[in-house]
Amino acid sequence: MNDDTALADIRGALTEARDGLGHVRLDTPAEQLMARGRRRRARRRVVPAAAGAAAGSLALGLALGLPAGPQPVHVSLAAWSVSTSSGGTVTVTFHELAHPGLLRRTLAKAGVPALVSFRQSCATQPQTQALASTGAATGTPDSLVIQPASLPAGSKLIISILPTDNAGGPLPLPTFNFGLLAAGQTATCSSAGTLHVSSPG
Amino acid sequence: MDGPTGHDVKGSGGLGRCKGVEQAATEFASFYAADRDECLRVVLLNVGSRPLAEDLVEEAFTRAWMAWPKVRQHPARRAWVVRTALNAHISWLRRRRREVALAGHDVAAADRPDPVLDGDLATALRGLALRQREVVTLRLLLDLDTAATARLLGISPGTVGVHLHRALATLRQHLSDPSRSEQELSR
Numbered sequence: 046m047n048d049d050t051a052l053a054d055i056r057g058a059l060t061e062a063r064d065g066l067g068h069v070r071l072d073t074p075a076e077q078l079m080a081r082g083r084r085r086r087a088r089r090r091v092v093p094a095a096a097g098a099a100a101g102s103l104a105l106g107l108a109l110g111l112p113a114g115p116q117p118v119h120v121s122l123a124a125w126s127v128s129t130s131s132g133g134t135v136t137v138t139f140h141e142l143a144h145p146g147l148l149r150r151t152l153a154k155a156g157v158p159a160l161v162s163f164r165q166s167c168a169t170q171p172q173t174q175a176l177a178s179t180g181a182a183t184g185t186p187d188s189l190v191i192q193p194a195s196l197p198a199g200s201k202l203i204i205s206i207l208p209t210d211n212a213g214g215p216l217p218l219p220t221f222n223f224g225l226l227a228a229g230q231t232a233t234c235s236s237a238g239t240l241h242v243s244s245p246g
Numbered sequence: 247m248d249g250p251t252g253h254d255v256k257g258s259g260g261l262g263r264c265k266g267v268e269q270a271a272t273e274f275a276s277f278y279a280a281d282r283d284e285c286l287r288v289v290l291l292n293v294g295s296r297p298l299a300e301d302l303v304e305e306a307f308t309r310a311w312m313a314w315p316k317v318r319q320h321p322a323r324r325a326w327v328v329r330t331a332l333n334a335h336i337s338w339l340r341r342r343r344r345e346v347a348l349a350g351h352d353v354a355a356a357d358r359p360d361p362v363l364d365g366d367l368a369t370a371l372r373g374l375a376l377r378q379r380e381v382v383t384l385r386l387l388l389d390l391d392t393a394a395t396a397r398l399l400g401i402s403p404g405t406v407g408v409h410l411h412r413a414l415a416t417l418r419q420h421l422s423d424p425s426r427s428e429q430e431l432s433r
Contacts, residue, residue: 051414056386058367058421059291063387065362066287069296073282073304075275082311 088123088143115156115193127151138188139221142206152202156193159202160226165234167205168224172232176202176225184223199228273318274311281324282307288387289331292379294363294372299331302338306331325388325398332380370420378413381406 117129124143128136135155137148142163149161160167168176176182181195182202189204196202203224226232282303289306290299306327310317320326362368371379377399384395385406396403 048411048414051418052386052410055367055382055414055417055421059371059382059386062291062362062365062368063287066290066360069283069287069290071282071286071300071303073300075278075307078278078304078308079271079274079311082308085308086312 084123116154118151118155120151122147127155129155133192133194135191135193136188137191137204139206140187142208148204152191157191157196157202158200159204160232162205162234164207165205166207166220166222167232167234168203168222169233172203172224172226172230173222175227176223179225181225182223184221189223197225197227201226203232205234270314270318274314277310277318277323278307281327285324285327285331288328288383289335290363291368291371291387292332292383293335294368296360298335298338302331302334303327305334322388322390322394322398325384325390325394328383328388329380329398332376332383336376366420367417370417373420374413374416377401378409378416381409382413382417385410 115129115133118127118135119129120127122144124139124141125148126138126140127148128138130136133156135152135157137152145161145163149159152159152161179195179197180192182189182191184190191202203222203226205222205224207220207222285306286299286303289303290296293299293302309330310323310327317323317326371382374382380399381395384390384398385392390398392403392406396406399406
């Protein structure tokens, strides 16, 4: 069999296979994809601006010799938002698992030293219990309320969120995993996530 | 002579922009409505999982919308979407490999078996190297000629010919010996 014959045969067989999938249709409305595209474009504009603003604030603080203590933070991105209340509580709300480094820097600015991972589970059961015993953070399925003053000196808050498969569904359901990394401790991360949402003991 | 005021000029410019955005949205929606099912079927043949194929095609169309000024002028828009989806599949496989290497327990839920997707030819197609699969998909499933395929993939027409020749040889062997696909998959 020469190439032309093989080409015709395989083209015919592939076309037949494709036509055999005639029942397969994509139902997602165009508007949904266009909205997703617009959100991404907006995020691309906002993230560098937020990073630039954070860097600018830090540079200004250093230049003026201001103390580098916690500062009120109000950052709202498409992926997540961080907001400081007048009582010092810091609330993090998650929408998408993106920009973990920027979240860590934003929390540091708000006085919350944190280890942030959006692909791996980094808190063990004892670390989750340690966080619960301090009452420093309360988790809900999509947000975390933090009392920076209740975090032990030298400790770090562990925020790790692992996207998990929802049995073949189009959108992954994340597993939230919070904990406390004591001073001098190191975190061990893995993709083996189990649901550990902390609550004050 | 009555010329337009500054306000009028600004107003009409804004209106023009709005009309431009609306026109782009209408064009994209029309392109999407016409080609989404076909793109999904072609990508599904390539990846074998319907939820994954849907995600990949949606991702590719989202990128097409984000780059619509460029994509709308592309001579083979449907092929652009399919190729973008196949590239997204490679990125997905790399991510998944890293995550599985860490724990080895994240197993995707199995799809309901589909006789078309489980057929020898579809199985053999999925076993081809990416470049060969892209060439077969563009040339045979999307009917692009060699020159258009070469332009889209950024390779020479001669290289397209080489990839197609090798792919045909492999697919032909699988067609003549269907048990080969199963043997290779079980290795």
